[in-house]
Amino acid sequence: CESQDFRISKQRLLVVANRLPVSAVRRGDDSWQLEISVGGLVSALLGVKEFDTRWIGWAGVNVPDEIGQKALTKALAEKRCIPVFLDEEIVHQYYNGYCNNILWPLFHYLGLPQEDRLATTRSFQSQFDAYKKANQMFADVIYEHYEEDDVVWCHDYHLMFLPKCLKEHNSKMKVGWFLHTPFPSSEIHRTLPSRSELLRSVLAADLVGFHTYDYARHFLSACTRILGIEGTPEGVEDQGKLTRVAAFPIGIDSDRFIRALALPQVQDHMKELKERFAGRKVMLGVDRLDMIKGIPQKILAFEKFLEENPGWRDKVVLLQIAVPTRTDVPEYQKLTSQVHEIVGRINGRFGTLTAVPIHHLDRSLDFHALCALYAVTDVALVTSLRDGMNLVSYEFVACQASKKGVLILSEFAGAAQSLGAGAILVNPWNVTEVASSIGYALNMPANEREKRHHHNFMHVTTHTSQEWAATFISELNDTIVEAQLRTIQ
Numbered sequence: 455c456e457s458q459d460f461r462i463s464k465q466r467l468l469v470v471a472n473r474l475p476v477s478a479v480r481r482g483d484d485s486w487q488l489e490i491s492v493g494g495l496v497s498a499l500l501g502v503k504e505f506d507t508r509w510i511g512w513a514g515v516n517v518p519d520e521i522g523q524k525a526l527t528k529a530l531a532e533k534r535c536i537p538v539f540l541d542e543e544i545v546h547q548y549y550n551g552y553c554n555n556i557l558w559p560l561f562h563y564l565g566l567p568q569e570d571r572l573a574t575t576r577s578f579q580s581q582f583d584a585y586k587k588a589n590q591m592f593a594d595v596i597y598e599h600y601e602e603d604d605v606v607w608c609h610d611y612h613l614m615f616l617p618k619c620l621k622e623h624n625s626k627m628k629v630g631w632f633l634h635t636p637f638p639s640s641e642i643h644r645t646l647p648s649r650s651e652l653l654r655s656v657l658a659a660d661l662v663g664f665h666t667y668d669y670a671r672h673f674l675s676a677c678t679r680i681l682g683i684e685g686t687p688e689g690v691e692d693q694g695k696l697t698r699v700a701a702f703p704i705g706i707d708s709d710r711f712i713r714a715l716a717l718p719q720v721q722d723h724m725k726e727l728k729e730r731f732a733g734r735k736v737m738l739g740v741d742r743l744d745m746i747k748g749i750p751q752k753i754l755a756f757e758k759f760l761e762e763n764p765g766w767r768d769k770v771v772l773l774q775i776a777v778p779t780r781t782d783v784p785e786y787q788k789l790t791s792q793v794h795e796i797v798g799r800i801n802g803r804f805g806t807l808t809a810v811p812i813h814h815l816d817r818s819l820d821f822h823a824l825c826a827l828y829a830v831t832d833v834a835l836v837t838s839l840r841d842g843m844n845l846v847s848y849e850f851v852a853c854q855a856s857k858k859g860v861l862i863l864s865e866f867a868g869a870a871q872s873l874g875a876g877a878i879l880v881n882p883w884n885v886t887e888v889a890s891s892i893g894y895a896l897n898m899p900a901n902e903r904e905k906r907h908h909h910n911f912m913h914v915t916t917h918t919s920q921e922w923a924a925t926f927i928s929e930l931n932d933t934i935v936e937a938q939l940r941t942i943q
């Protein structure tokens with residue numbers, strides 16, 4: 455009897471997202487400096503040990519020359535990352551244009567671009583063509599690296615055209631697609647000129663996932679109303695092919711945040727912050743500087759609170775961390791000026807020679823500084839006008855074990871469905887309601903804060919990102935086995 459090798463090799467997982475989890479900067483000598491950015495998706499997949507994971511995505515930089523591309527590919531390979539090289543024109547049309555000026559606002563209920571309708575209609579087609587072309591470029595890189603039995607997990611609104619490309623190339627590929635934004639009501643989705651093509655392409659996947667049941671329901675009703683395909687409790691069945699559609703709410707790597715709080719550098723940051731804001735309650739907002747985050751609405755609500763509660767004016771401070779994002783898109787540039795204008799006006803109105811009510815920073819913070827800030831905060835304010843999930847609310851809760859601060863959370867964030875019982879839910883458009891919730895949160899008795907915090911903390915520490923990723927992939931594997939059984943029967 456021949457000796458056998460009983461080592462079981464791990465199943466390979468190809469994670470495909472617009473952005474790789476590393477950012478690359480070219481040095482003068484043509485070598486590359488890489489920095490890992492640990493976002494929700496990265497930490498989710500770091501925790502899933504049973505797969506041999508590789509990432510495929512855009513490196514976020516333009517590398518026109520072959521020498522640079524080769525060097526970057528080599529450097530990224532060490533991080534198990536595979537780059538897709540997109541030139542400037544494609545990035546402009548696909549990423550700035552179709553992804554961030556059309557799909558992103560539409561999926562967040564902000565509608566299609568209004569200005570100069572004719573120009574928009576004309577550029578719409580070229581942007582959609584670039585979108586398809588970019589998706590095809592991602593597909594080409596996947597074909598090059600794909601091995602039989604790999605699981606291919608595509609992420610987000612940037613890559614809705616990808617499942618179709620992959621399945622047309624190889625119908626046996628195991629393809630999952632997950633949307634990190636809301637999927638809007640079918641009434642919104644049907645305004646999109648390429649509505650049917652995108653839906654059909656996503657349906658080529660074996661499993662389609664959303665953060666909430668509502669988003670999955672909207673997707674199913676878009677399939678019914680736009681494509682005329684009825685949903686089933688399992689998903690969508692068209693011409694004998696079943697696409698499973700389900701909700702998989704993401705979480706965070708809560709242990710990473712909890713562990714960080716004990717680190718000396720985090721403790722030092724906390725001490726500094728406590729001294730700096732001694733005698734004042736700290737309110738915190740942490741957002742990408744994006745119109746969906748409702749930053750102007752949040753600041754206006756804070757202004758209303760100060761206006762109506764003069765006694766609090768020198769006893770509370772709002773720290774708003776606004777991380778610049780998509781700065782080449784005009785809407786984002788306009789938002790930056792708008793927010794600066796409002797902050798300046800309110801600080802001018804309520805500031806004193808020694809203190810201002812709003813500290814607004816246009817930058818990100820490193821992980822340790824962020825954990826310290828979460829930990830010393832009394833009230834966190836998340837006022838997204840729409841948000842797929844919003845993990846800032848989870849991160850805040852994870853860091854509040856000793857302080858037990860209050861979370862004010864928009865009812866239009868996916869997180870409202872999981873943290874709703876512990877948070878104060880608000881309609882961010884209703885400035886009066888948010889202002890009075892600020893007052894309620896600042897005055898909340900300790901026992902109520904404890905009860906609310908306990909509820910949220912239990913949720914955040916048990917529904918982790920690792921569990922999310924493992925559940926999605928095991929559901930994808932099951933879906934494929936079931937489909938194989940159906941064809942045999």
Ligand code: G6P
Pocket residue numbers: 472473610634635779780
């Ligand atoms: C959202 C999207 C992600 C995206 C992130 C940052 O969370 O769902 O796919 O990566 O924003 O945006 P950016 O455009 O900088 O990648």
